Amino acid sequence: MKYLFERCHAGLICLCLMLYWPVANAHQMSTAYLQLSQSPLHVSPFETSAEVSATTPRLYGELQLRWFDLELVIGLDANTDGELSWAEVDARSSEIKGFVKQHLAILSAGNNCDLLLENDIQTDMHFDEGYLVLYFSSNCGLSVEDSQVAALTVQYSAIFTQDADHKLLVNADLFQRKYSGVIDAQNQRYLIEPESNPLLSIISTYIYQGVLHIFKGTDHILFLCALLLTCVLQRVNHQWQAKPQVKRVLKDTAWIITAFTVAHSLTLTATAMDIIVPSSRWVEFGIALSVMLTALNNIWPVVLRLGWITFAFGLLHGMGFAGVLGELGIDKDQKLLSVIAFNLGVELGQLLILAALLPILLYVGKRHWYQKYGLQASSAIIALIALQWCITRF
Structure with a gap:
């Protein structure tokens, strides 16, 4: 019975991830x-x-x-x-x-x-x-x-x-x-x-759109999921094991989220302000590739300290956020305010996802089935979705 219960938990996680299967062009807007x-x-x-x-x-x-x-x-x-x-x-x-x-x-x-x-x-x-x-x-x-x-x-x-x-x-x-x-x-x-006050209207509008986009941006959600799947685990003798202290989990998670936030905030602002003008096609391909590589790293760990690689991939995701903001449009006279408000919305949405996901991971991270099967199965599904993105966006 316990074996069946554990497999049901693993299947439920996989099913939840499959429900997020996206369309190929994650950022194309009407x-x-x-x-x-x-x-x-x-x-x-x-x-x-x-x-x-x-x-x-x-x-x-x-x-x-x-x-x-x-x-x-x-x-x-x-x-x-x-x-x-x-x-x-x-x-x-x-x-x-x-x-x-x-x-x-x-x-x-x-x-x-x-x-x-x-x-x-x-x-x-x-x-x-x-x-x-x-x-x-x-x-x-x-x-x-x-x-x-x-x-x-x-x-x-x-x-x-x-x-x-x-x-x-x-x-x-x-x-x-x-x-x-x-x-x-x-x-x-x-x-x-x-x-x-039109300034308050602009702030509320773009914060709302930032929150809305992070929830509809499936590639960003799956990137966060791939990063967080291992935040409750540590690598010991080539095996995944639960971290002994919740304090350490919170510390490592905070470092990863901070690295991602700082990185995408930099490129979101720079791209939206036309300081850099990247190719949208290669940005979208790079985002898909970052999701796939992060998921594969959970299955075959090469990089165990995720902070710096999260920062590097976060730079790409920031350019993707800026692409959405560009399609949404920015008032030329309030450009910086719109960018800041949109970025705040993205951060708020990101924190809401973290608040929902972290308690679940803290619970399942202590289970043997998650350490041995659940992490690998979830990461494999994310990698397959990202591979499909890579093919369609190339």
Whole structure:
């Protein structure tokens, strides 16, 4: 009975790890962009600047959506040749604008603002992906001189049915302040208040996104798991044995987590601030390789002092975090604040994972089955997942 109980524990750990089996592109995100201003963001080639400034609408906007996302919901590729032509886009322009009006709304004092979409459809590129660009204006009654204006609410519901991880990044230059927020499937509205502090909004938004990313970043989670699987064990006579003192476990774990935190904080900040510009393809491959090598090191130990190797691999993971932050978008005027807040969110999520995992490891680390079978089986599963990443990301 005891033998069966131990095997069930080992199987449960393996099953939990298998539930985290990821998609190949762990960091590829579906992101849309919305910019709002009280000044024109675009002058139509058929209008002069004087004509635009004389018009009555006082709210101007620019919406960017991935062509790939629009293909999912509308089906723009009429001849199904895998390539989108301008003729195919132009033929469905009315449908595209109807889709935007159906899923994007701006409210002032609870009333819907009438969005006047420009006829011109334009394109842009973000992270080597094509984007639809639509400009619009509205007569929401905003005035630069009038400080007694109602709050604006942005409501957005596109793409979420097809991609639950889709996000809309909102940047607004209104009420003589700059605002930045994120709309996702869980919270499909963003409130812009004249009297609110936009800095607090930026901090809370990016801390939340940092926490969210560490929980969705399966490669980062499995890297932490691979590191922590041996934190309750020590190598004696070529065998894994439980560490005799909890104090030592906590000390060694703190050293590993600190090394990882310092390393990825450095490269996250440096990459996000454009101090270094690494190749995203090789960063993603390097992250997958780091997970695989760390897991294999648990099975065939070569490096027993994990602090420095954790620091080295942490540098790669920081560049991966920065890639996500870049896709999410950063307010140019609050770039450093956004980076710091996002990094704090990552650390918070990391500590939550550690708090959940460490008590379990302290319990199973004293069991013979874990020392002899559980560690190796769990590490082998992680290594196989990481190998699949390496192949697809190379």
